[in-house]
Amino acid sequence: MRRELLTPIPLSELEELAKRAGADVKLTLLGKSGRNGIVLNRVLIEGPEEDVGRFMEKLRLARAGG
Structure with missing residues (x-):
């Protein structure tokens, strides 16, 4: 599975x-x-669907303070 993240x-x-x-x-x-003075990284995420999902969930919780 491949996903792009900004x-x-x-x-x-x-x-x-x-x-x-x-x-x-x-x-x-x-x-x-850059957008509104903020530098954004365009990152390609590749791996098995379950691992990409696990990573995205961990990222969501980390950025939400969970």
């Missing part, structure tokens, strides 16, 4: 979240863009 979170922090989630995903920085 986020201000640095790639190193995303990799740490994937490790903590136990998700076997490959994260690739595709580029950077």
Whole structure:
């Protein structure tokens, strides 16, 4: 499964979240863009569907304060 994510979170922090989630995903920085003065990273997430889902859930909880 492949997904693209547009986020201000640095790639190193995303990799740490994937490790903590136990998700076997490959994260690739595709580029950077700016919006309203905020630098956004375009990240490609590749891996098995279950692992991508686990990573996205961990990311959601981490950013929501959960």
